[in-house]
Each structure stands twice: as C-alpha cells, then as structure tokens.
Amino acid sequence: MPQKVSKSGTSPELSYSIDDPSTAAEALSTDTINVTSHLLNVQAREFEIAQGQQELLSVEEIKDRIKLLDHQLQAAHRALFKMSGGALFADEVGLGKTIEVGMVLKEMDFRDTRDSFLILTPAQLAPQWQKELDEKFGLDFVCNYDEDFCGFDAHDKIIASVDTAKSKTNRDDVLSRRWDVAVLDEAHYVRNADTMRYELMDELSYGEAFFATATPIQNDISDLYNIIDLIRPGILGTRQQFDNRYVVDSDDAQIKRSEELQEKLNRVMIRNRREETKIDFTNRNVHTNVFEPSAAETQLYDAVTDYVRSNYSSADARHLVLFTLQKEVVSSPYAVDKTIERWVADKEKALSKRERNALRDIQSIVDDIARTTKQKRLRHIIETIQDQIGTTRAVVFTQFRPTQDAIADSIRGLNLPVHIVNGDLSSKGKERKVAQFKDEGGIMVATDSISEGRNMQFCNVLVNYDLPWNPMKVEQRIGRVDRIGQDREVHVFNMALEGTIEEHVLNKLFGKIDLFNQSIGGLRDILSRMEKSGSDFEREVFEQLRHADSKVELENNFEDMAVDLEQNTKAAEKMNDFNRGVFDGFDFGESV
Template sequence: MSFHSTKIHLWELGGRDVSEHEPSANIQADDIETVLENGGSSGLSQHLLNVESRRLGIAQGEQELLAVEEIKDRIKLLDHQLNAAHRALFRMGSGALFADEVGLGKTIEIGMVLKEMDFRETHHSFLVLTPAQLAPQWQKELKNKFGLEFVCNYDDEFSGFDAHDKIVASVDTAKMSGSREEVLSRRWDVLVLDEAHYVRNRDTIRYELIDTIDYGQAFFATATPIQNDITDLYNIINLVRPGLLGTKDEFERRFVADKETSQIKNADELQKRLQPVMIRNRREETKIDFTNRRVQTNTFEPSASEQKLYESVTDFVRSSYSSANARHLVMLTLEKEVVSSPRAVDGTISRWLERDDHSISRSERNQLSAIRETIDSIDTTTKQKRLSNILGSLDDQVEETQAVVFTQFRPTQQEIAEQVRREGYTAHIVNGDLSSRGKERVVGEFKSEGGVLIATDSISEGRNLQFCNVMVNYDLPWNPMKVEQRIGRIDRIGQDREVFVFNLALEGTVEEHVLDKLYGKINLFNQSIGGLREILSRMEKSGSDFEREVFERLRSADDAVELENNFEEMAVDLEENKEAAEKMDDFNKSVFDNFEFTGGEA
C-alpha cells in the first residue's frame, strides 16, 4: 500500500496532510477553530491546525478562480475548461481524473489548476510526469499560457528531482534507478500524470512508482480511462483517490457483471462513486464549433518502372523471408519502403549488399542488384508529382503555403525536402535525430516562416500543429492508429480552419489493400483515437501486432486472388473488433451518460 493512502484529507483546494485518523472529507475551518479552542484535544498538532485553519479559510472564503485575471491576455479559456478547473479545485478534494474526450484541452484545465494554486501560494512543490515526447510541450505551455516556470528533466540546468520544486519530467525517466530514489525521497504538494491510461496495469513499474510517491494532491489526465477492461478504471482511480472504490474484489463483486465482456451492474451507484473524482467533457456537450475534416484519398497508377520495382521487391521478400532470424524485420521494412520511395529501398539494399559476412546467398545478391538497376531507372516518382500538384493548388488558394508532410522513412524525407526546395518552398525537417528542444525549434520556425514541414512519426503524437490545416500522408502506416495520431496534430482544439488531409497511395500495392479493406472497414477517418485503440486492442492483446499481421497476409499470398481473400479475412476480423468496441462504448455510456462531470458554473 502506498504511503499516501493512509493520510487524512484536510481540505484546502483539496489538500491533505498526515494523520493517524481515518480519512474524512468533512473537516471544515470552523471545526479546526473548535479544536484549537479546546486545546487541540483531537491529537493533531497545534501548528498543523493553525496552518490548516488558515488554508481552509482562504479556500472557503474565495471559491473563485482568482488567477484568471492574470492570464486573460495569454490564453482564451473556454467555459468547459474553467468549469473543470473550478470543480477540481473546490469540489473534488485530494485530486481529480480529467477524462475529457480527445482534443478538448485537458492540459489547459490542469494548467489552470496549477496556476491557481501557485497564485494563492498554497502549494509549492509540483511534479508533472508525462510521456517522454510530451514533457517539453508541457513545460512550454505552462510557461507561455500560465506564466509558470517549470524545469524539464531534459534541460541542461536540471539538477535532479530533489533540487527543484516545479518539475516536468518523463515518467520513464522518473522510474529509473537513481531518479526514482530522488522522486520518492520527498513529499510533493501536487502530482500530475498525463496519459494516465499507461498506468492502468497494476503489475508495471510505472504503476508501482506512482503508487509509492508521497504527494498531497493528484491530477491525472486521460481521454480513455477504460480501454479493454473495467478494472482499468479501478486501477487509475485507486491511484488518484485510494480506497474510493473499495478493494478490487469488492469493486468487481459490486460493479462487474461479467469479467469476460466487462458488463457492468449497479451503474447508478458507480456513477455516484465516481462523481467526487472524475471530470469528463464530451465534444457534443461543449460550445466549441469544431471545423470540418476533409480527407482526400486517391490511388494513383504507378509508372511501369515503379510497378516493376514493387513486384521485384515483393517477389524477393516472399522468396527470401525467414522468421527464424532477424531477417523478417528487414523484409517488413522493404515492403513499406517500396511504396514510399525508391530511395528508401535503395538505402536498405545498399547496406545489405555492402555486408561481407555471407548473410545473403549469391542468388539473393543477384536479385538485389537487379532491384537497384530498376531503382536507377526511376527519375521522378508518381508521388513526387502528386505532392507537387497539391502544393501548387495551395499556392493558388492562400498567400503563404503551409503544409505538413508525413513519411516513415528518412531517405524519403530527404527526397521530399530536396523536391520542395527546388520548387521554391522552405523545407523544415523533423525526425528522431532531433532532441525534444530541437523539434520545438523547428516547429517554431515552420510556424513563423511557412513552407513545408517534412516529418517522421517522431512528432505524430502529442505535438500541437493546429496553426497549420493541411496534411499530406506521403506514405501510409499500416497501423490506422498512427494515421489518426498524425491527423490529430492539426485537427484539434484551436484549429479555426477546415482541415485538409491528402493520402497518397499507389494502385495495385499493399497501400491500396490497406486503404480499401482495412481503413474502410473501420471507417478510419471518422474514428477517434479512443475508438481506434479499442478496435485494435484485441489484435494487440493477443500478441499479434497489427503491422506484422498485414505483412504476413501480404507475404503468404500465392496470387492476387489469395491476397484479396487474405485482406478480406483481416477486414472481417476488424469488423468484429469494431462491433466489440461499440459494445464497449455502450458500456462506457452506461457508466458515464447523465453524469455531472463538470458540475456547475465556475
């Protein structure tokens, strides 16, 4: 059991302190004054009671957001965000789970909570834990939008978790040996955890770390508190508010009707239990006028040389594939590269041919050499021409062209950059070689200078690019989750223009099958991240990686008819998963519908 689960809840903006007594949410300022008059007969120290009396007096006397005036010129706070922050501060005690749907600004809501605490000077030590790629963004938003100076664990001036009072850090850094000891060596007034669904499993080091941290208040954020199992919700809530839902056995006995299907019972009672700890806004319940998303997906006929290259690579993969060693990873990469760009394929083949360890046979070497000859015969690709058309059409419609182009491969990225520069555009490149700070710098330059941002999936999750409204998927990840994560960079709150997404795919290739059979079956471009995660969860949970499954279906087909049948079977599986996900959505609604998530007006 974690240390913080044994503490009494003494409320001021939900604060809590150490006591031998049972937790209570009913201690008021008048109660403490009475205890003081009686000489502290409750056993609490005189000093503690004086402190809590003062803090509770502040909270009860000023239950309004005082810091709004200070930041009104920095950020426009929406009604649902103000209501969420107000409820978390004044009505939810020792912490809250912010469970708004994707794109509604959970970071802003928590930022407002932290700003109010800092403004009132009631809390002094703050630890914000996030996925690694989001830590610099959290730091930047807290500074630019709320005037809060946090040090990030990636900063040069970061001296350890025991050396600063306001820290944004990667949760995986915090759990590492050395860092973990520093995190656990002190008490934090406030703990923030972003993407809290990553700690839904009690058997992970992440969960154990969060459960062990000594903190006063906890604010967690996730759009998907329930993913595969109702116990996901239990585990997360038990970190935010230990004991609120009882023991796990008690929770399952009272609220779970069927473990296999996560069917719920006593939904009304569960809603009542969640009321003091969960805040959830839905898109349709807000007053936000979300812009339209227009997705244009066209398949283009490859040139004769491109078709020959695709067939040669696919034949090589089928004839040379072996799952007995690491070779299958190279084969999978080749199948992805061949529909991205000839240059991407050439890079992989060249590295293979340059090896002198006899890892490939003479026959394979001859096949690879023939593939390189085909690559040399290709001057300009079909996708290059289509990208040029898209950028040219933008020039005709807007004063300054600004578009994000996503690709999975560095050689393709370089090829695109060279092309857009030749055509007179500024090219900005972001990939995994850049540090988080470097990515922030390049994105900032793209925002101010315009042009084309050519990015790999190293920024497909968590980065805010809503100042741009045009995206090109130069090559398509086989996993639909990655596609939606890309689109989510520009189609999010703060986007005030129509969003245009262009998907480039070659006819007669795996891209066409993925688009037609798989993306179409789950209606990808109308799905949310949460919905996709639920649809794909069965494949992931069974140990069958989605992309690996696509590859196996492609590799094992002996002819075009069998290939069609293989993808049709996979589409049927996805359809079944979609139906299961819809049942889970119905289950979520049975818990969350008619739920007073954000409470009254701020």
C-alpha cells in the same frame, strides 16, 4: 480545519479555515438578541468568504494570456473544490485536458497553498507542457531536458519524462521526497500494474494527484481500477472487491451495480465529450489519391514483394528487415536502396549468393527511377494549395528518413521554406522547428517522431506521403492539426500507389472502420480488441500479403481481415455504449 486523507498521508485542503464563531460570541453581551445578531453576521461573513474561496481567483491574472472555454473552467473548478485529493481528467481527445490541469496548478500557485509539483509526461511532450504552462499560465517549471536542471532533489517545480523519472539514475531521488502535487499525462499507460511506470507512481509519495487520459477504458472496465486507485486509494476497494462487485465475468462490456459505480467514479473523474461542449470544430476534408505507378515502380514493387515472400521466416533474424522492405517499397525506392545497402554491407549477415544477386537486381531497378510518381504528385498538391491558400503551411509525413530527404529535395524548388523534423532532433530542437514552421510558413517534412502530442493548429493541410498500416498512427498524425484552436477546414491528402498493399490498406481496411471520421479513442477501442487476442495490426497486414499466391487471394485475405475489423468495430461500439452508460450518468455540475 479538517484534514484530507491522501495516498501518502495528509495535506491541507485548498480552502482556508476561519475562527469558530462561538469564540467571538463569548466576548459579547450575554444579551440573547445581541448574540443571535452577531452569530448571524459571522455566519454571513463565513458564507461570503467560502464563496470567494470557491472561485477561480487566478483567472483575472491570465485572461490576457489564454481564452479558457466553459468546460475547461468547470473541470478545473470541480477538481479543486468538489474533489478531495485529486482527479482524473478524462475528456475526449482535443478538448484541452492540459489546459484544465494547468488551470488547477495556476490556482494553487496563485493561492500559494502548495510548494512542490512533479509533472510526468511522455518524453516528447515534456517541453510542450513546459512551454504551455509558461506562456498560458505564467508558471515557471524546470524540465529535465533543460541545461540548468540539477536533479529531482534540487527543484520544486519539475516537468520530466516519466521514463527519465523511473530510470535507475533518477528513481531514488524521485522517490526520496514527498511531492505536494503529482501530475501524470497519458495516464492509461499505468493501467497495467506489472509495468515500471505503474511501480514508480505506486511508490511515489504525493499529497494530491491529477492524471489525464482520453481513454480511461481501453479493453474493459477493469482498466479503470489501477488508474483510479493511484489517485484515490481505496475508493473502489481492493482489486478483488472491485471485480467481484462490478465486473460481469462472462462479458467485460457489462457491469453490475452501475449506479453505485457511477457515484464513486463521479467523485474522482471528470469527462467531457465533444458533442457536449459548445465548440464549433471545423470540417475535416479527406482527399484520397491513388496514383498509377510507372513501369519501373511496378517492377520494383513486384521484385521486392517476391524477395520478401521467398525469404521471410519469423524465426530468422532477417524478418524485421524484410518487414521493413515491404513497407519501404511503397514509400520510395530510396528507402529500399538504403536498407539493402546496409543489409549487404553487413558482413555478419549470412546471405547466400542467390540472395545477394536478388538484392543487386532490386538495386539496379532503383537506379532506373529518376523521379517517382509520388514526388511528381506531391509537387502538384503543394502548387495547388499554394495557389488557393496563399501563405502555405502544410506538413508532409513519411515513415522513412531516405524518403524524407527525397521529398525535401523535390519541393525545394517551389520557392517555399522547407523544415525538416526527425528523430535526430531533441525534444527542444523539435519545439524550435515547429516554432520556425509557424513563423515562416512553407512545408514541414516530418517523420512520425513528431506525430503525437505536438500542437500545430496553425497548419491545416496534412499529406500522408506513405501510410502507416496501423490506423492509430494515421489519426495521431491528423490530430496534430485537427484540434481545439483550429479555425480553418482541415485538408488531409492520402497518397497511395495503385495495385500495392498500400491501396488495399487504404481502401479495404481503413474504409471498413471509417478511419478518417473516427475519434482516436474509437480507433484505440477497435484495435485494442485485436491486440488483446495476441494479434498485431501491422503484422497481420504483412502476413496477409506474404501468404497470398495471387492477386485474387490477396484481395480475399484483406476481405477476411476487413470482416474481423467490422466485428471489432461492433464490439467497440458495444463498449462505447457501455462507457456512455457509466459516464453519462455523471452530474458534472453538482457536488457529490
């Protein structure tokens, strides 16, 4: 049987070998007709076996566990039978890359052709991978968070945080053995060869690799090289050869020899887009609610903003606290109060008498606010959806723990279960809370510790109680409920206070990039161009506020930033046109 050349030696193909038909023929009569007839029978049998071997035999076993979509079955089949050595699953967000990889692993397990499997994921996703592989595919993997996990040298089917695997404690054990199959989720994190994650994967010994990412290209076509080279070393040549042959130096959104590059990528990458599938995604309804703050809330916002502007210096250690205060003041007075309380109590902080007095004045304003405008409006939103939906399941996101506590306290009187999720919970603890939320209904009040990677299609109402200034974080929140398996319209409520930085971000910036109709990949394309130039989006928002001497100047600053965003959007669209030029040439249904 032919052997596959892989990253670290050879490993057997999935298909089985059969005897050379000539061996059987020699035992027969030398009569030409009989020999010919026998050979034809053998060839027919060989074709029949080969056809059977190139079917997904395990589908029958799991048909009652999961409904596999056509594009997912085709992706798994192609990865197994059309690609030698592994594949990059690069479907757009929400199309089920985890399911496609799971189908590949199930088929290997069903055929008993592989023994050792290592799945590496972001920390918060490891338990979810474990649960999905168990419930949907009947695959029993141990997770590094399990009590019975005995180390990377003690199990043959492991799901682990990639950061746990690369730690000093575990790295040697991970690298000391050869894995038949390595899986890497969120593979775009290894596009940079100067990271410890990349170094781990580069040194890891494995026979076949299956990586998953919705954004194989983030800044330019060169991003693909490191990812692909880990899966199929040498297929794109050396990095220098790749750059010389395919990359146009003057424009990273242009390539040379596109047909040749398409052919090579088609051997190792599978990419489906939403519009290419037969999935009927539900509508996303966005409700933007800008509320007039109370007089005390306006006074608090102005006091905090004045304090931040007067005392901020990027060279001073306090700049992080001031940055946080500006974000907290539109979230809740309780978040502001808690930060000031810690700041003043820290005796190592050299606060002047003037600063301490200013902070105490801010706290006195907080003391005069019994119940916030957002608390009142949130209750109204929940009461409304409770009347319309009946069994209510809504998730309310906030960035700050004191705000989370205040939200929970204000809605407990609505006779609905309230579920609290934040960074104090382990990955397993968060998994249990999500399951409880699904079973009991009610309201989940969550911080962004749960905003990425969790599946909550059973919930179709999401409230952004406060808005992260980074639109990627907003879309990551929405992505928890707006994904495959969501069978109801999704309702997103955005809450903002009039006349605050939050309103400017919502209307001026998010409006310019049409945030709520963007895919997460599109947002990443837009923002990566700003980050590539050395600018951080949230920091830039803050700087616009800090430098404005008047309301008019502030509006002008945000207008300028909006223009930059529009330019980034056009550049991202150009990159997407380039992506389509590369990806749309793929013939996913044929052997290459």
